[in-house]
Amino acid sequence: MALLSKKDANLIKDPLADNNPITIQVLGICSALAITAELKASVVMAISVLFVLGVGNVVISLIRNMIPSKIRIIVQLVVVASLVIIVDQVLKAFAYELSKTLSVFVGLIITNCIIMGRFEAFALGNGPWRSFLDGIGNALGYGVILVIVGFFRELLGSGTLFGIKVLGDPVTKTGLYSIGYENNGFMIIPPAALIVVGIIIWVQRSRNRALIEEA
Amino acid sequence: MLEHLELFFRSIFVDNMVFAVFLGMCSYLAVSKKVSTAVGLGAAVIFVLGVTVPLNWLLDKYLLQDGALVWLGPEYADYDLSFLSFILFIATIATMVQLVEIVVEKFSPSLYNSLGIFLPLIAVNCAILGGSLFMQTREIPNIGLALNYGISSGIGWFLAILAIAAIREKIRYSNVPAPLRGLGITFIITGLMGIGFQSFGGMLTGDNEPPEDEQNTTVETQEEKEIKKEIDDKEKAVSYNDAINK
Secondary structure: OOOOOHHHHHHHHHHHOOOOOOOOOOOOHHHHHHOOOOHHHHHHHHHHHHHHHHHHHHHHHHOOOOOOHHHHHHHHHHHHHHHHHHHHHHHHHHOHHHHHHHOHHHHOOOOOHHHHHHHHHOHHHOOHHHHHHHHHHHHHHHHHHHHHHHHHHHHHHHOEEOOEEOOOOOOOOOHHHHHOOOOOHHHOOOHHHHHHHHHHHHHHHHHOHHHOOOO | OHHHHHHHHHHHHHOOOOOOOOOOHHHHHHOOOOHHHHHHHHHHHHHHHHHHHHHHHHHHHHHHOOOHHHHHOHHHOOOOOHHHHHHHHHHHHHHHHHHHHHHHHHHOHHHHHHHOOHHHHHOOOHHHHHHHHHHHHOOOOOHHHHHHHHHHHHHHHHHHHHHHHHHHHHHOOOOOOHHHOOHHHHHHHHHHHHHHHHHHHHOOOOOOOOHHHHHHHHHHHHHHHHHHHHHHHHHHHHHHHHHHHO
């Protein structure tokens, strides 16, 4: 971390834990939950958001003095939408199957509140380098939760990770399945994602009691 | 008529915006602390979805789809502009929201006062863009169905936020473990409600059957009303128990 001053390093570190966009700021949940049934989709989604937020934050920060504040929302939307179109086209070209799985959720990165939130809260008031770090930090914080949720849902729901059968084969009864283990179909259905995130929040807030909300 | 009815119930219950595809979660979590504000936001969402989905349907049909520009002349038949849909859809939504805000302010100040603060929020509500994108991927065939889809998914979202707001108002009196308070418990409740809504999944099977089982559909809708009543009753019972425990 010799490259970064301590203040800059915090821009990346904070969103990973104590100021996590999903569990603390409650931003960007919309797209976070629907695509986490498989680890692969979660990782791709996390990378897409990393790209959009990192680049978008720099762009907004560079033009921040030129945007009339009245139309800034539209300007921000145009910047995000253009970046998302790039992501969408790249996915369609190089990972068509995956882009089918993600379906509309790639497009929904546009309205992912993390992105607008960071533009508004950070990029409009800070220089490009710091905005870039902030974007990367928040996207990583978002990605971490996505990957954790995806990991548990795929492992417990289908017994696979990245499509590899890590727990043995359920049909031929090898590995764990030979002693009577069953996949938990419940983890595959969409609502399970909410419950997993709820549990992550629970664990995180039990470890750091300063984060507990006043009822 | 039957397809309208089917789409209507499908979008409200089976493909509920919140419980099946998690759209609009941000505002769903942020604005669900009180029933009255939840109703305001829900109404605004129904309204904006009802306006933007048919509009974007027109855009998609006559501008974006592969070969949609053919009405300009045969030489335009090869154009496929669908990669522009994100940017055009979001532009339509942002503009419509602005327009709706101005119109409502002019003609119905009382409605404006109750919706006022929520309208700008809605431009970045994923449920709105999601509605248009789903309309596009599901290839809804005509504008009537698109209007129906917009309004009914709005109603689905409205029901969801109304339910969670009511539960959150009640749960304030319950003894929730401190780290779960607020956000955590809301997530878990939403998950449980989502599982409940999964039970509607079998409600509308028999997609492509000829229209002669219109009777069947009405029976189904009745059934579904009963189920809903049951759920409501259960929820009531739960909150009642909570109150007693307290």
